[in-house]
Each structure stands twice: as C-alpha cells, then as structure tokens.
Amino acid sequence: MTDDEIAAWVDAAARGLGLSISAGQRAGVLANFKRLAAMAALVNAAEFDETVEPAPVFRHD
C-alpha cells in the first residue's frame, strides 16, 4: 500500500468502525498502520492451498 492508500484506508475504516482519529493521533496511527502493512506484505506473499486452514480450531470439550 502507498502512503496515500494507507491514509485513505485508515480514514475510511475508522469511520466504518465508529472511531474518530484525532489530529493528535493521526500521525501515530498512520505510522503504525504502515508497519502493519509491511508485515502483511510478508504474510500475504505466502501461497497456501485450501488444506492450510486458519488456526485455531473451535472444538467442544
């Protein structure tokens, strides 16, 4: 994601979740989201077939 895409996503997603990001919070939130996006790039580069299911498995005792 580019910086502009990140800013657009953060602003839209925050509104969607009923969160207001104040001026004082915005720089920190954008910087942290940028780090999350970098982590996501690494995670999303993995290619799995349908046999790799998300952990954990819901189970009754």
Add this chain to the structure above:
Amino acid sequence: MTDPLTAAAGAAEIAAAVRSGRASAADVARAALDRIDARDRVYNAFTAVTRERALAAAAAIDARRARGESLPPLAGVPYAVKNLFDVRGLVTLAGSAINRDRAPAAADAALVQRMDAAGAVLVGALNMDEYAYGFTTENSHYGPTRNPHDTSRIAGGSSGGSAAAVAAGLVPITLASDTNGSIRVPASLCGIFGLKPTFGRLSRFGSYPFVASLDHLGPLARSATDLALAYDAMQGHDARDPACAPRAAEPSLPALADTAAGLRVARLGGYFDKYAGEQAAAAVSAVCAALGAAETVELPEVARARAAAFLITATEGGTLHLPDLRKRADDFDPLIRDRLLAGALTPSAWYLQAQRVRSWFREEVRKRFERCDLLVAAATPIPATPIGTETFTLAGETLPLRPSMGLLTQPISFVGLPVVVVPVRRPGGLPIGVQLIAAPWREAVALRAARLLEKAGVVAAPVAGG
C-alpha cells in the same frame, strides 16, 4: 543453608524451613514485606502490596503446622503477580489508568487460587506495560520499572515488575504473562529464570487478556527448581478457561535431576543468529557447549512467522479495546493507543492469512522436533538498554527498540512452544538470557536442561542490587 528470611532464599528452601518448623510463615512474610518497603521505591516493581492478606495467609499456615498438619509444597513462600491477574478485593489494572474505574475483583484468578492452595503467600501486584502491549515496562501512568542490575535501565516487559521483584530478591516467585515474549524478555534483561509453558497448559481464568490466540501465563524465579515447584502447583485442566487444554497435570519436579543422556539439542540458526548481538550469541554458545548441542538447525520463513504474530497481536489487541478507543482514547498511553487504533483497522484478509501462516509454521516446527528434543536461541537481541532508548543498531541495521526486543521470542510463542529462559552468568556484565525451547507439552525437558546448566555453573540468578 540459606536463612529463609533473607532475599537470597529460594522458594524450595523457604518451604522446607516452614514445613520443618525452622521458620514461621509469619516471619517469612514479614521479612518479604519489609524488603519491599525498604527497596521497591527504587525499582517500582509493585503497584499494590497486600499486607493484611499476606499476614493472614501466613498465620493460617502457621496454625496448620501447630495443629500437626503436614503442609503443602509452597508453604509460606511469598509471591506476587503481574497486575493483570485478578486478586480478590483489588482492581485489576492491567497496567492501565482506564481499568481503575472497574470494580475490584470478586475472586482470585485460577493460578492465584492454585498457588494459595499450595501454601504460597500473596504479597502484592506488579507493574507492567499498559494492557501488556510492550517489551520495556515504561508505563506512563505508574512509572517505569527499573532493572535491579542497573537502575538506569529497563527491566523489560511487559512483565517488568514480575522480573524486577524476583531479580532483586523481594520475593522468590512471581507470576506473569507472555504473548510474544513478555515473560522471556524481562527474564533475560533481569537475569532470572522464566517459564512460558505450552499454549493452553495453564489456566488463564481470571486474568485480563491481551491476545486470546497467543496469551500464555507462567512463573518467574531464581532457579529451575523454583520454576518447577510453581509450575507443578499451577498445572491441571480448568474448564473455566476455554483455551486450557483438557490435559492432566504432568509434574516436572521428579525428573528435574535426570541426566542429559540422550537429550538431542540443536542451536537455532538463520534468523535467530541474525538478530542476536554479540553478548546474546556468546550466551547461546556457552549453553550449547554445556548441553552438547550437536548441530545448528534453521526454521523456514521465521520473519514471516514473526510478521504473522505481529498482525494477530495488533488485530486482536486493537479490537479488544475498541469500546474504550471510541469513548476515551486519550486515557490510554499515547504510544500504545496508536498501536491499538492501527491494529483495530487491519483488514480481515490479513488477519486470516496470518492465522493460516500459523497452521503452516506449526507443522514445520513439529517436523523439526522429530529429530531433536531441545532448540536453543537467545531470548533478547541485546541486554537491557537505558530507560527511554528509542533505537539500537544490530548488524548494521537500526531497529526501533521497543518492538525489536521481542524479535527472538515472538516466532516461538506464535506456535505455543514451551520455553524456559535461563540467565547466563556474565560477571561484570549485564545479564542476558537464552531460550530453551522444547516440543509441545515437554516443559519437563526444558526444565531439566535448565537444572543441568545450573549444576554446570553456566547459568545462575544471584540476587541483584544487594
């Protein structure tokens, strides 16, 4: 024989003295409370001291002995807990200002109940990073916790209070939590032993959560024996915690003194070498030599595993706090607030992919344990830094300090492996810890290796700060 009333006394020694009548639980409790009064001002480990409760519990132990009853394994042992554990009558702060508004806990957390049932005496609650989202215990509401080895330095986090209290000999055992490294990082930086058991081993009932997918609870102490004693007292299924595995207790103390014969030990290379600084690498080498580590193994895609743990943490942590982020965002520590806000906005596709990476990585790690019993890696890249440090340099790369302290611990807890951190002796230098990583449910193997390293003189946790 160590005087059970002094800072140097371990849990096993105290329990033996109280059970035999050589010392009263009341005297032991008063001595611990006096040490906390006299010295904790410097460390800022404690956020609450439960004096009345401790003296009452100690008196009850002494009364049982006077009636001729045989006493349980931790009789009279003073202990304290990270302030995310429910303690009856105390507000569970979880390092926050927001939680101050909550009602006091109506009942003790499961692990507190079990420690008390084993005869241990609760003396207080301990400082932590706000909502457990940190590796340094630089808490903006309650102040930083200081490292007893050098009080200008961090104790590590998020269980800094738990580690500092043990390192300084205020109490021999504390309880803490570890999601990505919060037991192991402070154990390393404060030069003590820590156990993060297998995910799902110890009940989380009655503790304030951070990341449901990754939270573990466990003990800190100054010896392998004391870790095993506390761990054994707390084991066993608890139906009140849905993540607690329906698994019978497997006592670790009986086999603690077993030899190393047949133990297949390997050093973790690749990523774990890359992010180990000079002191960390030397500590790993000393441990590997003493344990006869035959080879170096690499895990695949460790950076990806760490990134996935980071995403899961941010998403679950952020989402947990959404109601307060909407209503009172400015009551959070600002550094933590912005991390939580960003995490709450993570697309679900990223989160689910991270959970798939977790399934994949778990399988890769399982294969390595077919050929090996114990993996060894440093617990932190570097020893404790001065409070307020923002960055450090490793192998030519400048890294942000606070998230990077957990680089070596995060991929391991990601797949819930049991880990004992051992403090490598570095006379004249700051301590640093090494992770002994066992296969799932094999805590006893890691504890046994820790005991061997103690007997070999490679690891030790003498009281710091005199």
